[in-house]
Amino acid sequence: MSVTKTDTSRIIWMTGLSGAGKTTLARGLKNRLERERIPAIILDGDELRTGLNQNLSFTAEDRLENVRRTAEVAKLFAQEGYCVIVSLITPGECMREKAREITRGASSFILTYVNxxxxxxxxxxxxxxxxxxxxxxxxxFTGISSPFEEPVSCDLEIRTDRLTTGEAVEKLYSFCYGKKTILAQTGTRLASVS
Structure with missing residues (x-):
């Protein structure tokens, strides 16, 4: 089954500690999607912090605003048919739920815990x-002096300490774009498939 343009819109929100492999996985997935001619864009936390979100600190309020702005941008790209790959620590469950809430209706939101x-x-x-x-x-610093809440309702968990980058990319791609996934779409959430 080939993926059509109407099937391509996704928001893949990667959460995890610094160094877990979010950016590496995002780049690998974008390359994989480009081979399939699926339009994709990466919204990387480090890059956003040097541009759009450069005026934000690391207080709880500013971290939530960082997530809000990123989710709003992701929503705009998803509405245009892009697969939006967000690589953002997103340390709190309330932050991840805020991102899901903001993007609701624009695209499937796939919370991926890069662990x-x-x-x-x-x-x-x-x-x-x-x-x-x-x-x-x-x-x-998240995970050391600032808490990281493990996701309680992620759609997919990828253990980068157990998988190669290539294996992790294929696992994520298959989950997001495999035949079973496309057929299992319901509303804005994806059903878990094996």
Whole structure:
């Protein structure tokens, strides 16, 4: 079954600790979607923080505003038929529910928990952020000094400490665009398929 343009709109919201692999997975998925000629865009938390959301701090209120703005942008792209891949820590359950609420009706919202143990994330430390926490240069950091609430209602969990990047991308792609998934769509939520 080939995917048609009307089937392409999704908001894939990736949540997880820094270093869990959200950005890597987002880039891999975008490449996979492009091979299938599915229009896709990535909204990456780090990139948004240097542009659209540069005036926000890391207080609870500003983190919620970061999520709100990102969800509004995701909604606009989804309404135009894009698969929107959001790579954003989104540490609180209320924040994830806010994103789902804002985008409701625009597209299927697929909350994906990109999960790796904190020890693995610290070891990866691709951006050097955990080292900055250790050095005292960063005070508020999710998973260390600021809480990360594990999702209670994610649509898909991907353990990046157990899967290669390629395996993780294929698992996510199959869940979001496999034949069973397209047939199982109901409203704005996707049914879980094996």
């Amino acid at each position: 790796a143990p904190l020890a693995v994330c610290r070891k990866r430390d691709v951006k050097g952020l955990y080292q900055k926490v250790n050095d005292g240069a960063i005070q508020q």
